Amino acid sequence: MALPSPSATPSTTPAVLPVPRPARPGVTELRLSAFAGHRGAGLPIGAVTLFAGPSGSGKTTALRAYEALARLAAGARLGEVFPDPAACVPEGTRPDGRRRRGFRIGCTADGPAGPVRLDLAVQAEPDLRVVGERLSVGGLVLLETALRDPGRRTVQAAWHTAGPSEVTRAPLPDDRLGTALLPLRVAGRTDGQRRVLAAAEQMLVALRSVFACDPRPERMRAPVPAGSGRLLGGCDNLADVVGRTRAECARRHAQLVAAVRGGCAGPVTDVRAEPLGDGTVRAVLDRGTARRTELARLGDGELRYLALALVLLTGPGVLDVDPPGEVPDAMRALTVLADGFDRALDVRQRRELLRLAVRTGRRGHLRCVGAVSDASWAAGTDGVTVVHLDP
Structure with a gap:
């Protein structure tokens, strides 16, 4: 939209400057309208966000909803994302006359196109399917879908055109996120179509590149096969990935060593992987003066701390995520979903990790959403959004 021309007449009224939009799209709100134990919840999301609350308050559920939206944005089908859809239906929800029950989730993503809102309604029973989706900007609905014929595995979609016809209508699959299909269906010939594409692409970029992480110390102590690939969500193959990062980027590895030194007991001069001759590697802390400590000897808190520090200091090339290859690195950010962010950690380790998350988040390439039992x-x-959840 063009800005009005400035008046030639001098005025004492100060000019209203446009609010700058974030260069990299990012999720600013997660909505759990009706999802598992949540009803009518709108959770603010910042560069570093902590969901805080006791057991049963829905912290893990909120992270799973975020991850579900991310996977749908990447093109996954409903059945892959929700293997147990009945568990997503709020307790006490009664089926209607056709035995149907479901759930509703959504989010808002800010960026160059402005705040873009996505709302999704899913039928969980008797069949898993999308029954409604809406993509909107500033109150203007750009995409809307609805289930018109329960006998067909499609939803009727209408998206903004603003050309010879106001909207375009077409069927879309009822097991996919319609927003993720728009770049393949909209030509971008009219201003309206281009606005639809800009909003859809902003939402997809904001949601994709998510790494769900919950380190499991019991699986990190044993040697792992060399060349096992990118870091898994449970950090099982941490030893191999440590060796890879040490060889590929000395600067990043030095940052990891400094972080580990701040959160592990005793002196630490290096973190490295040792080949064992049988095709496996084990990770060790170099203590200096020819002393080494195998990771198998570390406590659960130290192992979780080391793993989370590694996650916060690496990126899509090292972590097991599927980044949108068609989007330049400068336009996207990795989002780490860390369940049990404070689990088994002492206060010093928590604060060191939080400082590391804030520092990396300020660069704009990484966002972190963690779940903690207490955020006092x-x-x-500064730079941390704390969202308190009640059971």
Whole structure:
């Protein structure tokens, strides 16, 4: 939209400058309208966000909803994302006359196109399917879908055109996110179509590149096959990935060593992987003066701390994520979903990890959403959004 021409007449009224939009799209709100134990919840999301609350407050559920939207944005089908859809239906929800029950989730992503809102309604029973989706900007609906014929495995979609016809209508599959299909269906010939594409692409870029992480110390102590690939969500293959990062980027590895030094007991001069001759590797902490400590000897807290520090200091090339290859690195950010962010960690380790998350988040390439039982230790930390959840 063009800005009005400035008046030639001098005025004492100060000019209203346009609000700058974020260069990299990012999710600013997660909505759990009706999902598992949540009803009518709108959770703000910042560069570093902590969902805080006791057991049963829905922290893990919120992270799973975020991950579900991310996987749908990447093109996954409903059945892959929701293997147990009945568990997503809020307790006490009664079926209608056709025995149907479902759930609703959504989010808002800010970026160059402005705040873009996505809302999704899913039928969980008797069949898993999308029954409604809406993509909108500033109150203007750009895409809307609805289930018109329960006998067909499609939804009727209408998207904004603003050309010879106001909208374009077509059927879309009822097991996919319609927003993820728009770049393949919209030609971009009219201003309306281009606005639809800009909003859809912003939402997809904001949601994709998510790494769900919950390190499992019991699986990190044993040697792992060399060349096992990118870091898994449970950090099972941490030893091999440590060796890879040490060989590929000395600067990043030095940052990891410094972070580990701040959160592990005793002196630490290096973190490295040792080949064992049988095709496996094990990770060790170099203590200096020819002393080494195998990771198998570390406590659960130290192992989780090391793994989370590695995650916060690496990127899509090292972590097991599927980044949108068609989007330049400068336009996207990796989002780490860390369940049990504070689990088994002492106060010093929590604060060191939080400082590391804030520092990497300020560069714009990484966002972190973690779940903690209590966030009093993080209160007042600049750059951290704390969302308190009640059971």
